[in-house]
């Protein structure tokens with residue numbers, strides 16, 4: 143098929159989908175893989191808003207504009223295995239000479255010189271057509287729909303249950319805001335861990351999407367109805383989830399009036415972007431859309447004030463006993479800017495629940511079946527259960543995921559694996575492809591919410607023992623290690639999760655195609671990537687990471 147027929151079939155804006163099966167369209171699987179994953183990121187089953195090329199996380203895009211998508215496709219269809227494509231904030235800008243074991247695509251998204259790294263400057267560049275916001279896995283072509291965040295959210299809730307609720311969330315009420323691409327994982331993660339869930343989203347279409355994918359059980363526009371449902375469920379210890387169409391601040395205010403204090407309280411509205419993400423209290427969706435175009439300065443002011451109000455209710459609930467944590471959207475910083483001076487009086491989820499996992503090199507390891515065949519994922523699930531019989535947590539998750547998770551786009555799976563485990567899993571998958579037990583190659587990647595590839599002082603690196611929260615040499619070292627190691631595509635981003643000026647982070651994806659070349663790349667990349675997490679945390683003084691440094695012979 144020539145490029146223009148291919149584009150007509152698979153990238154007829156806004157209808158994108160990845161080719162499936164084992165037949166190549168590009169010259170090799172090394173280029174077919176990024177091609178399928180770019181198209182998969184934009185598939186309407188996966189992306190929040192394909193018509194604007196937005197994948198998730200507020201305005202996180204997979205490519206800068208439709209011409210860029212077409213050009214990337216054309217280039218990937220023709221690229222040889224001794225070349226690498228350069229993508230600058232979603233636009234293809236050149237090819238460089240490399241070699242067979244080098245990455246086929248080198249991506250840089252939304253990076254700005256530090257003194258210019260504000261949303262205002264970024265927006266100017268964006269409106270001049272010079273940049274896009276890549277979020278984390280949107281611009282690095284390894285977003286897998288809401289499942290991607292589901293397991294991390296589940297791990298967080300389970301860890302919270304262990305710490306505060308004697309290991310059980312049955313009969314406990316978990317309240318949160320935001321049911322978008324990432325936040326939409328909360329209801330299912332909550333019910334999977336036993337809790338009753340109530341979430342607010344101002345946009346009904348977001349809750350409808352969660353209903354359609356079975357991530358949420360019920361939806362209503364009425365506060366009274368939502369309240370009655372959850373009180374009844376809590377009493378009967380029934381783990382149901384309810385989505386209420388409402389501003390989150392309004393929901394918390396009403397719950398306080400009714401003296402309903404959640405056991406666990408968090409938030410995943412798109413607070414990281416006060417102009418294009420968070421919706422100010424009191425505005426309808428269309429009023430918000432109009433105002434952000436007409437007067438972004440006033441919009442931002444209203445947004446910051448609303449976040450201050452929202453966080454003031456969270457603080458009140460915390461003082462009344464709710465276990466309260468920030469869920470990685472920079473809500474506290476913007477609430478502080480909006481006038482809530484105690485906004486940082488609750489912690490982020492990483493220092494609370496995730497850092498011990500980072501000290502083991504753990505993070506959201508994920509893989510996708512390029513064949514489009516769900517059975518390929520079930521084969522990998524079984525292979526992991528057989529390979530890690532001691533990892534009861536992982537087995538419990540894989541069994542639950544098989545029953546509960548509806549695939550979006552190409553079938554995929556996620557589970558948190560650490561040092562040693564990732565390399566072992568990668569090599570097992572490579573053998574399964576080689577022996578034909580999996581019908582086509584797979585790709586392995588990860589989120590940037592990760593142990594060794596992120597500098598984000600209000601999230602992944604909040605409260606580091608040695609105060610090195612803002613040191614971004616680490617994600618650069620991660621990028622360089624994965625490039626030198628032979629990942630199939632690598633990326634370096636700015637602003638993901640928490641917004642412009644607040645984070646820098648690196649991504650990687652590696653092709654598993656059953657070849658010797660893949661085997662040697664896997665042995666390097668899936669060793670180096672988690673190793674960076676252990677090295678980074680050991681350098682910051684964490685004992686657990688120090689022990690792992692010795693255990694895995696990483697000390698120098």
Ligand code: NAD
Nearest residue numbers: 199200320322323324325344389390411412421470471639
């Ligand atoms: P999204 O844009 O897909 O969804 C955000 C949702 O918040 C939207 O549905 C929007 O309608 C809703 N919303 C905005 N203002 C609201 C208000 N005042 N009241 C009620 N609802 C409101 O974003 P997402 O992908 O779900 O990400 C959510 C946030 O989490 C982002 O800030 C993102 O950067 C951050 N994030 C968190 C993690 C994590 O691991 N916890 C990872 C990546 C990103």
